[in-house]
Amino acid sequence: MKRIVILISGRGSNMEAIVRSCAEQGWAAQVVAVIANRPAAAGLAYAAERGIATAVVDHQLHARRADFDAALAHAVDSFAPDLLVLAGFMRILGAPFVQRYQGRMLNIHPSLLPAFPGLHTHQRALEAGCKAVGATVHFVTPELDHGPIVMQSVVPVRPADDAAALAARVLATEHTIYPLAARWFIEDKLRVANGLVTQTDGASQVLL
Numbered sequence: 555m556k557r558i559v560i561l562i563s564g565r566g567s568n569m570e571a572i573v574r575s576c577a578e579q580g581w582a583a584q585v586v587a588v589i590a591n592r593p594a595a596a597g598l599a600y601a602a603e604r605g606i607a608t609a610v611v612d613h614q615l616h617a618r619r620a621d622f623d624a625a626l627a628h629a630v631d632s633f634a635p636d637l638l639v640l641a642g643f644m645r646i647l648g649a650p651f652v653q654r655y656q657g658r659m660l661n662i663h664p665s666l667l668p669a670f671p672g673l674h675t676h677q678r679a680l681e682a683g684c685k686a687v688g689a690t691v692h693f694v695t696p697e698l699d700h701g702p703i704v705m706q707s708v709v710p711v712r713p714a715d716d717a718a719a720l721a722a723r724v725l726a727t728e729h730t731i732y733p734l735a736a737r738w739f740i741e742d743k744l745r746v747a748n749g750l751v752t753q754t755d756g757a758s759q760v761l762l
């Protein structure tokens with residue numbers, strides 16, 4: 555059984571989607587821990603109710619980012635993950651942390667990367683006149699919201715859409731593509747070469 559650790563900061567709906575898919579689809583893996591950087595992260599309760607270990611590494615208790623990263627790495631390592639999943643984890647991680655888990659750490663970002671890294675992606679896409687938006691699952695590299703792209707979802711923009719409407723429709727697709735990408739990793743079906751990710755079965759890496 556491979557071991558998955560998920561990092562969250564809040565609601566944790568992507569974490570829920572992965573926990574559910576892992577259990578219902580019988581992956582050869584187990585979500586062994588959910589770790590939050592905020593004690594109030596709502597997703598912690600969901601994990602605890604399902605008997606998953608939870609931990610909090612509160613960023614507010616660490617003045618320097620390097621100290622927070624070290625405490626977080628200590629907590630993560632105590633669960634010996636094969637895969638580390640960032641699911642709405644809203645802290646920037648320093649290069650030493652990222653390098654420690656490089657190649658086995660995934661993130662989801664609510665835009666069609668490399669467009670719109672960072673925050674407020676849906677509002678920025680609307681202001682740019684984008685006709686489609688989406689979400690991206692990618693391997694984490696030290697540069698924020700970059701890294702080899704595993705899978706993307708594409709969501710058309712409708713004339714009446716505001717940022718909240720787009721966020722809701724994109725989030726629904728995140729709940730499909732993130733579990734799928736995590737499952738591919740667990741099943742060793744992802745290959746990275748020259749920064750490009752292929753799926754060994756030739757499965758589509760885009761959800762339209």
Ligand code: GRF
Pocket residue numbers: 562563564565566567568569641642643662663664689725728
């Ligand atoms: C998602 O939109 C994710 O793409 C972004 O933050 C949000 C987290 O939502 N990184 P949740 O906590 O998984 O519900």
